[in-house]
Amino acid sequence: MTETAVVALDVGGTGMKCALVRPDGRVHHTERHPTGADRGPDAVIDTILDVAEGLAGKAQADGLEVVAAGVAVPGVVDEVAGVARWSANVGFRDVPLRDLLAARLGRPAALGHDVRVGGIAEARLGSGRGSDHVLFVAIGTGIAAAHVVGGSAFAGAHGAAGELGHIVVRPGGPRCGCGQLGCLETIASASAVGRRYSEISGTPATAAQVAGHAAAGDPLAADVWRETVEALADGLLTAQALFDPEVVVLGGGLAEAGAALLDPLRAALRRRLTFHREPRLVRANLGDEAGCVGAALLALDTLEAP
Amino acid sequence: MTETAVVALDVGGTGMKCALVRPDGRVHHTERHPTGADRGPDAVIDTILDVAEGLAGKAQADGLEVVAAGVAVPGVVDEVAGVARWSANVGFRDVPLRDLLAARLGRPAALGHDVRVGGIAEARLGSGRGSDHVLFVAIGTGIAAAHVVGGSAFAGAHGAAGELGHIVVRPGGPRCGCGQLGCLETIASASAVGRRYSEISGTPATAAQVAGHAAAGDPLAADVWRETVEALADGLLTAQALFDPEVVVLGGGLAEAGAALLDPLRAALRRRLTFHREPRLVRANLGDEAGCVGAALLALDTLEAP
Numbered sequence: 001m002t003e004t005a006v007v008a009l010d011v012g013g014t015g016m017k018c019a020l021v022r023p024d025g026r027v028h029h030t031e032r033h034p035t036g037a038d039r040g041p042d043a044v045i046d047t048i049l050d051v052a053e054g055l056a057g058k059a060q061a062d063g064l065e066v067v068a069a070g071v072a073v074p075g076v077v078d079e080v081a082g083v084a085r086w087s088a089n090v091g092f093r094d095v096p097l098r099d100l101l102a103a104r105l106g107r108p109a110a111l112g113h114d115v116r117v118g119g120i121a122e123a124r125l126g127s128g129r130g131s132d133h134v135l136f137v138a139i140g141t142g143i144a145a146a147h148v149v150g151g152s153a154f155a156g157a158h159g160a161a162g163e164l165g166h167i168v169v170r171p172g173g174p175r176c177g178c179g180q181l182g183c184l185e186t187i188a189s190a191s192a193v194g195r196r197y198s199e200i201s202g203t204p205a206t207a208a209q210v211a212g213h214a215a216a217g218d219p220l221a222a223d224v225w226r227e228t229v230e231a232l233a234d235g236l237l238t239a240q241a242l243f244d245p246e247v248v249v250l251g252g253g254l255a256e257a258g259a260a261l262l263d264p265l266r267a268a269l270r271r272r273l274t275f276h277r278e279p280r281l282v283r284a285n286l287g288d289e290a291g292c293v294g295a296a297l298l299a300l301d302t303l304e305a306p
Numbered sequence: 307m308t309e310t311a312v313v314a315l316d317v318g319g320t321g322m323k324c325a326l327v328r329p330d331g332r333v334h335h336t337e338r339h340p341t342g343a344d345r346g347p348d349a350v351i352d353t354i355l356d357v358a359e360g361l362a363g364k365a366q367a368d369g370l371e372v373v374a375a376g377v378a379v380p381g382v383v384d385e386v387a388g389v390a391r392w393s394a395n396v397g398f399r400d401v402p403l404r405d406l407l408a409a410r411l412g413r414p415a416a417l418g419h420d421v422r423v424g425g426i427a428e429a430r431l432g433s434g435r436g437s438d439h440v441l442f443v444a445i446g447t448g449i450a451a452a453h454v455v456g457g458s459a460f461a462g463a464h465g466a467a468g469e470l471g472h473i474v475v476r477p478g479g480p481r482c483g484c485g486q487l488g489c490l491e492t493i494a495s496a497s498a499v500g501r502r503y504s505e506i507s508g509t510p511a512t513a514a515q516v517a518g519h520a521a522a523g524d525p526l527a528a529d530v531w532r533e534t535v536e537a538l539a540d541g542l543l544t545a546q547a548l549f550d551p552e553v554v555v556l557g558g559g560l561a562e563a564g565a566a567l568l569d570p571l572r573a574a575l576r577r578r579l580t581f582h583r584e585p586r587l588v589r590a591n592l593g594d595e596a597g598c599v600g601a602a603l604l605a606l607d608t609l610e611a612p
Contacts, residue, residue, distance in 0.1 A: 133463035145548075154455065156550020157439035158583040163547040166581070168540065171477070179580040234474065241469040242451075242548055244462020274484040275472070277464040 006299050007055045007069040007105065009048060010114060010291030013037060013089030017288060018051055020059050021296035023067075025125040027289055029058060041091040048097070049104045056105055069101050069109040070117070070299030072291050076159045077113040079298075084111065085159060110298040115162065116153035117294025118251060118284075119146025123153075124297060126286040127249045135245035136284070137164060137236075139254035143185040147243050152301075165189060169234040187231040190253040197224045211257040228254075229261070233268035240269075240276045251284030258283060312605050313361045313375040313411065315354060316420060316597030319343060319395030323594060324357055326365050327602035329373075331431040333595055335364060347397040354403070355410045362411055375407050375415040376423070376605030378597050382465045383419040385604075390417065391465060416604040421468065422459035423600025424557060424590075425452025429459075430603060432592040433555045441551035442590070443470060443542075445560035449491040453549050458607075471495060475540040493537035496559040503530045517563040534560075535567070539574035546575075546582045557590030564589060 005028055010017040016035055020028040033051055035044060048071060056066045075087030082098025084090075102109035112120075119136030128134035128148065136146040143165030146153045154161050165185030166178055173182025174192075186192055190207035197203075197210045201220045205213065213221030236248060254261060266281045286293060311334055316323040322341055326334040339357055341350060354377060362372045381393030388404025390396075408415035418426075425442030434440035440454040449471030452459045460467050471491030472484055479488030480498075492498055496513035503509075503516045507526045511519065519527030542554060560567060572587045592599060 131463070147548075149460065154549075157437070157552035157585075158550055160581070160583060161548065161550035163550075163581070166547045167544045171540075176580075180578070234477075238473045238544060239548070241472045242453075242467065242545070243460075244464055244467035244469075246463035272486070274482075274486050275466070275469075277466060279463075 002065045003063065004067045005059045005064040006296040007052050007059070007066055008292040008296040008299070009052060009071045010117075010295060011035060011044075011048060011071060011073045011090060012114070013074070016048070016051065017292050018055060019289065019292040019296070020055055020062075020064065021293055023300055025121070025293050025297065027293065028062070028064065029055075030289070030292070031055070035090060037090050041093070041095065044090055044092075045095060045097070045100065049100060052101055053104060066105065066107055068107050068299035068303055069105050070112060070295030070297075071097055071101055071109070072112045072114045072117045072295040073097065074114045077111060077155070078159045079110070079112055079116075079155050082109070082111045108299065108302050110295070110302050112295055112298045113153075113155065113159065114291055115144040116146040116155060117298055118290040119148045119153050119249075119294070120151065120297055121286055121290040121294035122249045122251065122284050123148035124151050125293065126290065127282045127284055128247045131246045133244065133246040134249060135239055135243055135247070135279070136249045136251060138252040139188065139190060139232075139250065140252035141189060141191050143189050143235075145239065147245070164235055164239060167235055167238055169231050184231055184235040188228045188235070188254075193224060193228050193254065196227075197221055200224070207254050208256055211260045215260055226264075229264045229268050232265055233272055236265070236269050237272045237276070240273070240279060244277065245279050247280045247282060249282055249284050251290065255283050308371045309369065310373045311365045311370040312602040313358050313365070313372055314598040314602040314605070315358060315377045316423075316601060317341060317350075317354060317377060317379045317396060318420070319380070322354070322357065323598050324361060325595065325598040325602070326361055326368075326370065327599055329606055331427070331599050331603065333599065334368070334370065335361075336595070336598070337361070341396060343396050347399070347401065350396055350398075351401060351403070351406065355406060358407055359410060372411065372413055374413050374605035374609055375411050376418060376601030376603075377403055377407055377415070378418045378420045378423040378601040379403065380420045383417060383461070384465045385416070385418055385422075385461050388415075388417045414605065414608050416601070416608050418601050418604045419461065419465065420597055421450040422452040422461060423604055424596040425454045425459050425555075425600070426457065426603050427592055427596040427600035428555045428557065428590050429454035430457050431599060432596065433588045433590055434553045437552045439550065439552040440555060441545055441549055441553070441585070442555045442557060444558040445494065445496060445538075445556065446558035447495060447497050449495050449541075451545065453551070470541055470545060473541055473544055475537050490537055490541040494534045494541070494560075499530060499534050499560065502533075503527055506530070513560050514562055517566045521566055532570075535570045535574050538571055539578055542571070542575050543578045543582070546579070546585060550583065551585050553586045553588060555588055555590050557596065561589050
């Protein structure tokens with residue numbers, strides 16, 4: 001019996017993570033390519049399809065039969081229609097990426113949302129494994145979440161569910177890129193943490209550096225870190241009240257702070273819980289391959305669908 | 307072919323709404339009984355089972371075959387196990403109500419959560435009909451929501467999802483019964499609206515009366531109503547960011563204010579939307595039979611499950 005693989009791509013604003021993934025989630029081969037978003041959406045689409053075809057060739061050379069293909073993109077994604085509705089940082093607007101990919105490879109394909117497929121991967125194969133109710137929270141340039149129940153992520157009516165970064169935790173607070181005041185991501189995204197520290201200290205720093213400075217006793221960094229943790233705990237309290245997950249998996253750049261984030265966050269959330277059940281708060285463990293693995297799982301799901 | 311019906315009960319803190327419901331959701335017969343919660347949980351369980359048996363007898367007398375039974379209760383409900391985990395106002399603690407009901411009637415039975423079955427009924431047969439993504443929000447003594455996707459409501463990992471009344475919209479605000487400060491229901495539940503008006507005016511009033519006074523030009527009532535609408539809009543904005551529903555169905559006592567609530571609320575929500583898609587904001591239309599109809603639908607679902 002021929003062994004099989006899925007062609008998987010996770011397309012971001014600057015780079016594409018690409019892989020051949022086995023049906024059990026093991027990654028057989030990875031590649032990285034620049035997205036080249038400045039070339040315009042048509043060129044990006046061509047690159048996606050060319051890279052996918054290249055991966056299919058690699059699979060064949062390795063004796064693997066390609067059974068499906070999956071691609072994940074950021075922004076507003078209609079998974080049912082297979083259309084990238086709006087992805088600001090790759091310039092997509094109503095691109096039928098699923099059908100384009102299926103046509104190029106002659107295989108069933110799936111299109112997913114980057115955070116939702118990451119959530120699917122973490123829920124099924126990563127830190128959420130074994131639970132039917134997982135909330136995956138990606139904290140990077142922005143903050144977004146995927147509510148994964150029984151291994152499937154909820155997209156919402158318009159592909160816009162899970163925007164945890166845009167719940168208002170500080171009414172009248174900092175202006176968010178979305179236009180609102182006091183959105184969670186104006187305080188607690190990795191970018192916001194670095195920016196807030198730079199503003200009060202005069203020294204540029206990444207979020208990871210702020211965490212390090214705080215641990216080393218820098219009082220300004222400790223203040224910024226504490227505010228970050230408090231804002232995240234406010235956001236997670238709201239998520240717990242609405243979604244009631246069993247496990248909350250934290251991913252993205254900020255989660256790389258590890259225990260320096262998770263320990264105080266767990267305590268801050270616990271202080272806020274009243275009737276709520278306490279979720280298990282854990283760090284994502286598939287790293288930056290979660291997107292590719294999730295895109296592959298989504299593609300495999302299309303094969304099983306009736 | 308014999309016509310069929312489902313025995314359905316919606317058990318509240320003071321009364322039980324009971325019905326025979328046809329498979330298409332039409333209500334064939336209704337009854338009301340006092341819950342008598344002061345008699346203790348065992349007596350309440352006996353009453354539920356006796357009333358259910360009585361309804362089955364009524365069905366038989368009317369030439370209807372009872373194919374299933376459904377019961378809805380408030381509190382924390384484990385639908386999968388069929389157990390009422392914790393219902394403060396009926397005194398239930400880990401009551402296996404589904405199996406008790408099935409054993410008494412000799413028919414398949416289902417146990418549901420009062421707000422979630424109300425949401426299922428409104429989504430499938432009421433104001434949310436035709437949409438796959440419905441958020442049902444019940445505003446009465448408290449505020450709770452049901453997120454209904456494809457006709458099914460999400461219970462969460464511990465049966466505690468949808469607690470929209472306990473998201474913090476006024477940090478540092480009024481103390482909530484749950485222990486937190488500034489929960490949505492401390493401002494915008496029907497009870498909170500009446501209480502807030504009574505406090506500042508010295509005149510007792512129900513929420514409906516406050517809405518009436520506000521419409522008639524009473525400035526104190528107008529202030530209370532405006533704050534209510536603003537707080538609800540803050541809560542619905544968060545729900546939109548996380549669930550991305552297509553339709554938001556408002557039910558419960560406060561929704562009886564009709565356009566006096568919906569019109570300003572729609573405008574207040576619209577002012578807050580940034581990237582979000584605007585949901586259709588409508589009033590529930592099954593009235594207080596929604597719970598019975600939903601309990602019946604849940605029971606019918608068990609017949610179809612594989």
